[in-house]
Amino acid sequence: xxxxxxxxxxxxxxxxxxxxxxxxxxxxxxxxxxxxxxxxxxxxxxxxxxxxxxxxxxxxxxxxxxxxxxxxxxxxxxxxxxxxxxxxxxxxxxxxxxxxxxxxxxxxxxxxxxxxxxxxxxxxxxxxxxxxxxxxxxxxxxxxxxxxxxxxxxxxxxxxxxxxxxxxxxxxxxxxxxxxxxxxxxxxxxxxxxxxxxxxxxxxxxxxxxxxxxxxxxxxxxxxxxxxxxxxxxxxxxxxxxxxxxxxxxxxxxxxxxxxxxxxxxxxxxxxxxxxxxxxxxxxxxxxxxxxxxxxxxxxxxxxxxxxxxxxxxxxxxxxxxxxxxxxxxxxxxxxxxxxxxxxxxxxxxxxxxxxxxxxxxxxxxxxxxxxxx
Numbered sequence: 616x617x618x619x620x621x622x623x624x625x626x627x628x629x630x631x632x633x634x635x636x637x638x639x640x641x642x643x644x645x646x647x648x649x650x651x652x653x654x655x656x657x658x659x660x661x662x663x664x665x666x667x668x669x670x671x672x673x674x675x676x677x678x679x680x681x682x683x684x685x686x687x688x689x690x691x692x693x694x695x696x697x698x699x700x701x702x703x704x705x706x707x708x709x710x711x712x713x714x715x716x717x718x719x720x721x722x723x724x725x726x727x728x729x730x731x732x733x734x735x736x737x738x739x740x741x742x743x744x745x746x747x748x749x750x751x752x753x754x755x756x757x758x759x760x761x762x763x764x765x766x767x768x769x770x771x772x773x774x775x776x777x778x779x780x781x782x783x784x785x786x787x788x789x790x791x792x793x794x795x796x797x798x799x800x801x802x803x804x805x806x807x808x809x810x811x812x813x814x815x816x817x818x819x820x821x822x823x824x825x826x827x828x829x830x831x832x833x834x835x836x837x838x839x840x841x842x843x844x845x846x847x848x849x850x851x852x853x854x855x856x857x858x859x860x861x862x863x864x865x866x867x868x869x870x871x872x873x874x875x876x877x878x879x880x881x882x883x884x885x886x887x888x889x890x891x892x893x894x895x896x897x898x899x900x901x902x903x904x905x906x907x908x909x910x911x912x913x914x915x916x917x918x919x920x921x922x923x924x925x926x927x928x929x930x931x932x933x934x935x936x937x938x939x940x941x942x943x944x945x946x947x948x949x950x951x952x953x954x955x956x957x958x959x960x961x962x963x964x965x966x967x968x969x970x971x972x973x974x975x976x977x978x979x980x981x982x983x984x985x986x987x988x989x
């Protein structure tokens with residue numbers, strides 16, 4: 616069995632940014648128009664009036680201050696309220712593959728590797744641009760990588776599940792080095808017309824290079840000591856869009872359940888204890904005390920949720936250095952969130968430092984990756 620290390624990470628961040636102020640102005644204008652359009656029904660008590668949003672509400676509910684998107688045009692138009700992206704021909708590189716290549720280039724450079732050194736590509740994300748052919752195979756071709764590639768989806772836990780899968784393949788000798796990409800174009804499945812969630816998501820792509828630890832060239836590498844995954848079925852986070860949609864009468868219409876929707880309070884109450892227990896039991900299995908951890912790189916969904924999980928794991932309130940957050944600038948980027956935090960806040964730790972990369976989300980699903988600085 617070979618030891619495994621994360622030797623490089625990369626982040627592609629879209630240039631366009633939507634601030635809370637911009638988002639609130641767009642949403643409130645949309646809500647105002649809807650209330651005016653349905654004024655008679657609202658007056659008659661047949662329809663509820665749409666509530667207004669505010670910057671204060673967004674920050675208090677999530678800790679998010681802004682988000683990056685691949686295209687803000689359309690999202691901020693009260694008459695559209697979704698991204699408007701030009702269609703690409705089948706001969707052009709897809710959008711998911713394009714941003715994956717950009718993140719992968721950075722990760723390979725940090726790892727000191729080239730495409731010739733990679734044996735496999737995993738595209739792990741919550742919403743794929745198409746069913747087939749796999750985006751991972753398109754990325755493989757674009758980078759000139761031999762071997763094999765495939766897509767996987769475990770919602771917001773896709774990256775940590777992908778790390779476990781890649782690590783297992785490297786440990787057993789199926790591959791020597793694997794590239795995992797997480798292209799998250801969350802703006803496409805976000806419901807920008809829903810006050811309770813119109814602020815949650817942002818777009819980004821992350822990439823991780825994993826390889827045999829005895830072949831690492833990079834200075835800032837982390838050995839993967841142990842991985843653990845957990846799933847429990849829940850409908851509290853769901854998206855009902857899919858290829859069977861057209862087989863059911865009325866399902867091609869604009870329907871709320873075809874976009875992201877959740878029971879936020881239930882998710883908070885159920886996921887926090889599940890994730891904290893996963894991390895604590897995983898650490899105990901490895902003989903590692905929470906006090907021995909230098910850092911927690913958690914899924915970036917909600918600041919309150921992360922603060923509570925960190926407190927339960929460490930037995931006290933974590934410092935900003937111990938549990939860095941990036942959601943104030945990136946919002947919830949689904950599976951990429953914990954990888955953004957790891958990529959941006961891992962270089963400063965000394966050799967031998969222990970940490971946990973943990974993500975959690977729809978499913979429910981949760982993944983824990985214990986790492987040590989080489």
